[in-house]
Each structure stands twice: as C-alpha cells, then as structure tokens.
Amino acid sequence: MKKLFLMTTILCCMISLSACGNKKSSSVTAPDGKLDKCSLRFSWWGGDDRHDATLKAIELWSKMHPEISIVPEYGGWDGWTEKVASQVNSSTEPDIMQINYDWLVTLSPDGKSFYDLETLGAFLDLSAFDSNVIDFGKVSGKLNAVTVSVSGRSLFYNSDVFRSLGVGYPETWNELIALGNTFGFEDIYPIDLDIQSGSTAWYLAVVYVQQKTGRQFIAPDGSLGFSEDDIRTALDFYKELEENHVIRSVRARTDEDGNAALYQSSEFISGNVAGVLEWGSAVGKYESVLPDGVLEAGPLLADENGNNSGWMIKPSIMYAVSSHTKYPDEAAAFLNFMLNDEECAEILGTTRGIPASRYAEAALEKSGSLNGLAKECSDILDAADTFTISPYMELPRMKSFYNAAIESVSYGTADTADAAKQMYSSVSEYLENIRK
Amino acid sequence: MKKNSYRNPVGVRKTTGLVLISPFIVGAFLFIVYPFVSSFITGFTSSPDHSVSAAFRNMLGNDDLGKAIGVTMKYAALLVPMKLLVSLLVALLLNVELKGIGFFRTVFYIPSILGANLAVIIMWKYLFTADGLVNQLLGTIGLSPVSWYGDPDSSLFIIVLLRLWEFGSTMVIFLAALRDIPKELYDAAKVDGCGNTRSFFSITLPQLKNVIFINLILQTIAAMQEFNAPYILTNGGPLSSTRTVGMLIYDEMFRYGDESMANAISWLLFMLIAAVVYVMYKLTAKMREEQR
Numbered sequence: 001m002k003k004l005f006l007m008t009t010i011l012c013c014m015i016s017l018s019a020c021g022n023k024k025s026s027s028v029t030a031p032d033g034k035l036d037k038c039s040l041r042f043s044w045w046g047g048d049d050r051h052d053a054t055l056k057a058i059e060l061w062s063k064m065h066p067e068i069s070i071v072p073e074y075g076g077w078d079g080w081t082e083k084v085a086s087q088v089n090s091s092t093e094p095d096i097m098q099i100n101y102d103w104l105v106t107l108s109p110d111g112k113s114f115y116d117l118e119t120l121g122a123f124l125d126l127s128a129f130d131s132n133v134i135d136f137g138k139v140s141g142k143l144n145a146v147t148v149s150v151s152g153r154s155l156f157y158n159s160d161v162f163r164s165l166g167v168g169y170p171e172t173w174n175e176l177i178a179l180g181n182t183f184g185f186e187d188i189y190p191i192d193l194d195i196q197s198g199s200t201a202w203y204l205a206v207v208y209v210q211q212k213t214g215r216q217f218i219a220p221d222g223s224l225g226f227s228e229d230d231i232r233t234a235l236d237f238y239k240e241l242e243e244n245h246v247i248r249s250v251r252a253r254t255d256e257d258g259n260a261a262l263y264q265s266s267e268f269i270s271g272n273v274a275g276v277l278e279w280g281s282a283v284g285k286y287e288s289v290l291p292d293g294v295l296e297a298g299p300l301l302a303d304e305n306g307n308n309s310g311w312m313i314k315p316s317i318m319y320a321v322s323s324h325t326k327y328p329d330e331a332a333a334f335l336n337f338m339l340n341d342e343e344c345a346e347i348l349g350t351t352r353g354i355p356a357s358r359y360a361e362a363a364l365e366k367s368g369s370l371n372g373l374a375k376e377c378s379d380i381l382d383a384a385d386t387f388t389i390s391p392y393m394e395l396p397r398m399k400s401f402y403n404a405a406i407e408s409v410s411y412g413t414a415d416t417a418d419a420a421k422q423m424y425s426s427v428s429e430y431l432e433n434i435r436k
Numbered sequence: 437m438k439k440n441s442y443r444n445p446v447g448v449r450k451t452t453g454l455v456l457i458s459p460f461i462v463g464a465f466l467f468i469v470y471p472f473v474s475s476f477i478t479g480f481t482s483s484p485d486h487s488v489s490a491a492f493r494n495m496l497g498n499d500d501l502g503k504a505i506g507v508t509m510k511y512a513a514l515l516v517p518m519k520l521l522v523s524l525l526v527a528l529l530l531n532v533e534l535k536g537i538g539f540f541r542t543v544f545y546i547p548s549i550l551g552a553n554l555a556v557i558i559m560w561k562y563l564f565t566a567d568g569l570v571n572q573l574l575g576t577i578g579l580s581p582v583s584w585y586g587d588p589d590s591s592l593f594i595i596v597l598l599r600l601w602e603f604g605s606t607m608v609i610f611l612a613a614l615r616d617i618p619k620e621l622y623d624a625a626k627v628d629g630c631g632n633t634r635s636f637f638s639i640t641l642p643q644l645k646n647v648i649f650i651n652l653i654l655q656t657i658a659a660m661q662e663f664n665a666p667y668i669l670t671n672g673g674p675l676s677s678t679r680t681v682g683m684l685i686y687d688e689m690f691r692y693g694d695e696s697m698a699n700a701i702s703w704l705l706f707m708l709i710a711a712v713v714y715v716m717y718k719l720t721a722k723m724r725e726e727q728r
Contacts, residue, residue: 082690089695106693196671250674251586255566258585259671397692404676411588411675 028115031329033122035068038327040334041094043073045080047263047285050351057347061337068330077282078197078261081396088113088322095325096334098148098352099318102394104139105434108320111140115321118143120332125340128358136315144320146339149353151281151316152381152389153203155191155298156373158290161274169298173208173237176301180244183274191275192262193238193247195403200277201247202402203312205234210387211303211310222392222435224428232420235409239416248273250410263289280377281316281353287373297376300384313381314389317352342366350374392431401426479699495700503676504684505708507592511680512659512712515596519655520648523603527610528640541611548604557668560598585670588677595665595678606651613647614640649720653713660709681705 044054051074058070073094075083081100087093088107099107099114108114117124117137126134126146137145157169165186170176179190193201206217206226212233215225226234241247248256257265263286267273275298276286287295302308319338321331337344345360346367353374355361364370392398405423408414414422480491495501530541550556563569564584571581584590621639630638641648663682666672672679672687679687681701689698 082686085693086690089693251583253586254674255583255586258561258565258669259673400687400692407673407675413675 028323029326029328031120031122031332033329035065035123035330035333036327037067038330039069039071040096040325040327040331041071041073042096042334043084043094044098045075045077046098046351047076047282047288049284049288053348053351057338057344060343060347061334064337065333068327068334070334076261081197091324093322093324095322095327095331097320097322099145099320100394101136101315101318101389102391104137104144104318105391106395108139108144111138111142111144113323114139114142114144115323115325115328115331116142116144117146117321117332117335120321120328123329123332124336125359128340128360129356133315133356137318137320145318146320146335147315147356148317148319148339149281149315149356150313151279151353151374151378152311152313152386153200153277153279154300154311154377154380156276156278156283156286156295156377157190157298158271158274158294159296160291160294161188161271169296171299171302172304173301174304177240177244177246180241180246184245188272188274189248190246191277192253192268192273193241193277194253194262195250195406196259196261197396197399199399199402199406201238201406202234202399204241204277205238205406206393207301207310207312208237209234209310210312211307214309216387216390218390218393218431220388220390222390222431224431226424228420228424231405231424232416235405235416235419235423238406239409242410250407262286279316279353280374280381281350283373283377284351295373297373297380300380309385311381311384311386312389313386314391314394315356354378392434395434397430398427401430475699475702478695479697479701479703491696491700495697495704498688498697498701500676500679500684501681501701501704504679504681507676507678508660508662508680508682511592511596511662512656514592515599515659516652516655518596519600519603519606520651522600523606523651524610524644524648526603527607527614528636530607530611531614544607545604548602554664554668557598557665560594560665561669564594586674588675591670591674591678594669595662598665598669599659599662606655609647609651610644613644617643645724649716649724652716652720656712656716657709660705660712681708 042058044050046054054074055072058072061068061070071094081103084093084097084099084103085107104114117126124146126143129147133147133150134143136147136150137143155169162169165182167179167182170179170190176190183190193204195201209226209230210216213230215230217224217226217230219225242249256267262268262273262276265273268276268286269289276283278286283295300308300311319335321328321335325331338348339355339357340359342359342363345355345357345363346369348355348360349364349369350372354370355364361370401423405414405419408422409416409419480488526544530537530544547556564571566581566583568584570584574581582590584594617640621643622635625635625639661682662680663686666678666680666683667686670678672683682705685698685701685705688694688701
C-alpha cells in the first residue's frame with residue numbers, strides 16, 4: 001500500500017512538472033485559404049445595447065454563412081478580465097475575442113497567445129485601417145489584435161438636472177468645482193468618480209495633472225512620467241473635488257451603491273448623480289437607463305487659459321483571434337465581417353464607438369447613423385491635443401495602487417503626501433519589474 | 437495452516453468493490469491529489485531562482501498578505517463562537533417533543549440550503565445599502581441608519597451576519613447529538629433535584645463535548661476559507677477590511693495573473709488552517725479525554 005501511495009505521488013509530481021512547462025506549446029493551425037464548415041466561439045463584454053446589436057449582427061452572419069456558426073459568449077465588464085485571463089491561461093479561450101488594450105501586455109507579452117492577424121490576409125482586409133491604428137495591436141512584431149475603435153473618456157451629463165438647476169456644463173476645472181456648491185444645496189452631485197475596476201477617480205486626476213504639467217503619467221513604453229509631487233497634486237485635486245461636493249466620498253458612494261456599477265445605481269438613474277466620466281465607446285449603457293436624449297456630452301475641462309490638453313485616447317476595443325483556434329481562416333472571415341461589412345456596420349452602429357475601419361465608418365455616414373454620444377465624444381477628443389494611453393496604465397495591479405491611494409485619502413487614513421509617497425514607490429517598483 | 441479467506445455475504449468478487457469505488461478514487465486523484473501537488477510545484481518552484489525560500493520571501497513581501505490574514509482570523513474569531521452558540525440554542529429549542537416540530541426544524545434549516553446560492557448573497561447585498569431594508573427598519577424604531585458598507589468596522593459584520601444566518605448544518609449536528617443523550621440521565625438528575633440550568637451544564641454540555649469540537653473545527657475551516665460572500669458583497673473593501681485570504685488568492689490568480697503567488701498563498705492558508713486546527717485539538721484534548 002505504501003509503495004502504491006509513493007508511486008502515485010511520484011506520478012502526480014511528474015504530471016505536474018510536465019503541466020508547468022510551456023502551456024502555449026501546442027502547434028498553431030496554419031491558414032489553408034478556404035472556409036470550412038465549423039463552429040466558432042466569440043466573446044465580448046458590454047451593456048445591453050452592445051449585446052443586442054452584436055446578436056443581430058451574428059444573425060446576419062448566419063444567413064450569409066450558414067456553414068460557419070458563431071457561439072456568442074457575453075456579459076458585463078465586471079469580472080470579465082478575470083474570466084478571459086483564466087481562459088487564456090488554461091488554453092480554453094474562445095476562437096475570437098473582444099479584448100482590452102492592456103490585455104496585450106498581460107495575456108500576450110511575447111505576442112504568442114493571439115494569432116498573427118497579418119498572416120490571415122486572404123480573408124481579413126486591413127487596408128481600411130490607418131497604419132498607426134494597426135500598430136496599436138502589434139506585440140513583438142506580430143499583429144495580435146485589430147483595433148475596433150479609438151476612443152477616450154469624456155464627461156457626460158444629465159441635461160434635465162442641469163436645466164432644472166439653471167446651470168450650464170462646466171468648461172474649466174474651476175467651474176466644475178464651483179458647481180459643487182450649486183448642487184450641494186439640493187444634496188445632489190454634478191459628477192461621479194469611482195475606485196472600481198474603471199478607476200475613474202484616478203483617471204480624472206491624471207488628466208488634471210497632465211494638463212497642468214504637460215507630462216504624461218505613463219509613457220507608451222511603460223516609463224513613469226509623474227514625480228511623487230505630481231501624484232500628490234493629483235490626490236490633492238481629488239480631495240478638493242470631494243470637499244467641494246463635486247463627487248461623493250468613497251464612503252458615501254459605497255454606502256449608497258455597494259459595489260454596483262454606476263449605471264445600475266438608483267442614484268444615477270434618479271438624477272442624484274448628474275454626470276459620468278465614460279468612454280465614448282461604452283456610454284450607451286448610461287444613455288439607455290435615462291430617458292431618450294437626456295444624457296449629453298459636455299466639453300473637455302480646460303484650464304483658465306482654455307488649454308484642454310491632457311485628455312487621453314486609446315484603442316478602446318480590439319478583436320483578437322486565439323492562437324489555439326483550429327479555424328483561423330473562418331475566424332478571419334468573421335472578423336472581416338464585423339469590422340468592414342456595410343450591413344453589419346449599420347446594425348452595430350456606434351455600440352463599440354466610432355469604427356476605426358474606413359469602410360464601416362463610411363457605411364454609418366451613408367446611412368445617417370454616424371451620430372449620437374459616441375460620435376460627439378469622438379469629435380470632442382479629435383479637436384483636443386490628446387495623449388495615447390499607455391497599456392501599462394490600465395494594468396489591474398496598477399489600478400489597485402491608484403485605488404488604494406484614493407481610498408486612503410478619501411477615508412483620511414493617510415494624508416495626500418503619505419499616500420503619494422506610497423503610490424509612487426509601488427508604481428515605480430511594479431513598472432520596473434514588469435518591463436524587465 | 438488454513439488460509440484466511442474473505443467470504444462476501446452477497447457473493448461478489450473481491451475486485452468488484454474496487455471497481456465500484458474506482459470512480460471516487462480516480463476523481464480524488466484527478467481533482468484533489470493532482471491539483472494539490474501541482475499547486476505546490478507552481479507556488480514554490482516557479483520563483484526566479486526556483487527555490488521554496490525565494491517563494492516565501494516573495495510571498496512575505498506581499499503588502500496585502502498580513503492584512504488579509506488579520507481579516508481572516510478576525511472574521512473566524514467573530515463568526516465561529518457566535519455560530520456555535522446560536523446553533524446550540526436553536527437546537528435546544530427544537531429538541532422538544534411538540535406537534536409539528538418537524539416543520540420548524542425544516543424552516544430553520546432552509547437558510548443553509550439557500551445560503552450557498554449567489555442569489556441570496558445578492559439579495560443580502562441590497563438589504564444593507566444606505567436606503568436598504570435594514571436601515572429602514574432601524575429608522576422605524578427610531579435608530580439612525582448604519583453605514584454598513586462604507587464603515588470598515590461594520591462591513592465585515594455584514595458577512596458575519598450572512599454566515600450566521602446559515603446556522604442550519606451546525607444546528608442539525610447539535611440536534612442529532614442532543615437526541616442521542618440518554619433520557620435516563622435527565623430523569624436521574626430530576627430525582628436528585630437538579631433544575632434545568634444545572635442539567636444543561638452537568639449533562640447536556642459534557643455529553644456534547646465531542647460534537648462541539650467537531651462543529652468548532654468544521655466551522656473554523658469554512659470561515660478561514662471564506663471567499664464568496666466578501667467577493668459579492670463588498671469586493672474586499674472598504675480599506676481592505678473584508679479582503680480575506682481567499683479573496684487575496686483570487687485577486688493574485690485571476691486579477692493580477694500571478695499564478696505562483698496565488699498558489700504559494702493557498703499553501704500558506706492550508707498550513708495556517710492546519711496549525712489552527714492542531715492548536716484547537718491540543719487545547720481541547722484534556723477536556724475531551726475527561727468525557728471517556
């Protein structure tokens with residue numbers, strides 16, 4: 001019995017050791033230039049507007065290509081990163097995935113987890129994309145992902161609330177802070193910032209400091225551009241917003257909403273919180289919970305001299321194909337449909353932002369559907385001198401450093417100097433390690 | 437010498453038993469032994485210099501670990517005694533011979549069946565928001581609302597309350613043990629002039645020692661592995677006051693993608709639970725011996 005136990009344990013160790021080897025060693029299926037009958041898994045995150053439009057687009061695809069069925073997998077943003085990360089780590093990811101920009105760093109640091117889309121030219125037309133937009137998706141020289149849309153965060157307001165108070169949308173940081181007093185009389189708030197997975201609290205503070213200093217928080221190569229003093233200025237600015245009743249404190253927000261997303265909270269739906277900082281490509285979920293036309297895009301906040309630099313853009317959504325797919329040609333054909341097909345573009349509209357593909361953009365223009373908040377947000381950002389967000393800025397571990405600093409300042413467990421010192425040290429050390 | 441042979445009363449062959457339990461054995465190796473060994477190897481040999489000591493150094497350098505262990509121990513220390521006490525009290529109440537008592541026993545067990553359901557945790561989540569049912573009830577009796585989620589001291593208490601509400605399994609074990617205590621002991625005590633309180637402390641509690649110990653161990657292990665409730669209710673906040681070791685393992689593995697750290701912390705949790713159980717075993721050894 002002892003021998004049997006010993007043998008089994010040794011066997012387990014051997015299997016484990018072999019399992020610890022390179023998980024990505026399975027061979028990549030080469031394109032064969034023809035479309036076979038198959039079934040492909042396609043996953044995305046988003047709100048109901050995006051889900052509905054994508055399901056309709058898949059329906060259209062099924063009519064055009066009944067031999068290639070698409071199995072949809074979709075859900076909300078919360079927890080989606082963890083879900084896809086575990087799928088990729090266990091090689092069980094869908095064939096085609098909607099991915100976030102920073103996932104290129106975390107999920108495919110060597111460019112091998114996703115298929116090199118440049119090898120799928122027979123079915124995927126990339127000529128409709130600008131070369132700089134294509135470059136966003138390259139890792140170690142391989143095109144791991146194709147950009148669906150380029151977007152940035154800007155401010156959107158509940159127009160009914162602003163109208164009822166007789167105030168206009170703020171154009172400068174000082175005007176935003178002054179709004180706190182007006183809204184405070186009614187015990188409502190002009191905007192909301194959070195320390196959830198989006199870390200909007202830190203994002204707006206970064207924009208403020210970037211505009212003030214002209215330095216980018218983290219450069220695209222992952223080097224830290226802010227000093228400890230810059231971080232302190234950002235935290236001071238955040239504190240000022242809380243103290244002036246511009247935003248709810250972390251404690252008040254947590255009490256009212258728990259950890260629910262803002263667009264699901266009664267405070268936003270009822271108008272007690274009248275503004276949100278959101279990506280143009282994802283604002284639809286906020287728009288859909290308010291009456292039609294109530295949510296409006298506001299101007300980018302600027303300094304007293306009208307300088308509105310410091311705001312940021314990024315490839316807000318990308319598509320990638322798993323390196324484990326058995327049907328790369330078919331996946332490429334479906335991607336081409338989602339990115340460039342005229343009819344599909346009309347169905348999808350701007351639920352993933354303004355399409356980066358010129359074909360899709362032209363189709364929307366032709367059908368008169370190139371409008372709405374996503375378009376307004378895109379135009380506003382296009383007119384400004386923006387930074388391109390570094391994928392390192394959005395890494396989950398980095399967000400945990402930002403959120404810890406904001407939370408400690410908000411709860412008063414640390415002053416802004418101590419919180420800045422701690423955050424500067426954590427961020428520098430982490431960036432140094434991850435860029436090795 | 438006559439060879440000892442086993443005669444199966446139902447006439448099946450010796451290997452049949454092995455075949456019948458083989459699904460369990462295969463399952464246990466695949467889903468328990470293999471992950472167990474694999475986890476150790478991933479956790480302790482994938483550090484930069486492939487050594488256990490480096491993995492420990494790396495783990496101890498994790499700023500969140502100490503706090504998570506503190507939260508987990510505080511949570512277990514709050515929950516386990518309260519749960520044992522409540523379960524025992526309810527078991528005593530339900531141990532009376534009354535018409536329809538079976539209905540009440542079922543009713544008290546229901547939260548334990550529902551408790552594992554995420555829908556219940558989500559329902560719980562809405563009970564404690566600023567304008568949730570609990571604060572409304574407090575308002576009706578003239579009390580001011582409590583900052584359940586926002587206050588680092590009260591947020592852990594919500595999770596304790598949720599798990600306390602699920603006392604059914606512990607209560608059922610107590611109830612079964614109570615029903616096993618010979619009635620003669622109580623009759624004899626009554627003859628000797630013992631009241632209910634004296635009977636409880638001199639008969640019931642000593643008779644329940646081993647069952648209390650089993651419940652103590654089972655509940656301590658479950659509490660130290662807590663993940664679901666803080667993940668859904670508070671996401672570990674505020675100020676990491678509800679971030680248990682279970683949540684930290686999840687964050688390291690799935691949020692930050694640090695497989696090595698997550699597995700190493702899992703092993704640390706395993707050793708911590710083993711140590712706590714060992715200490716409990718040793719501390720109660722004399723007490724349990726006395727009963728024999």
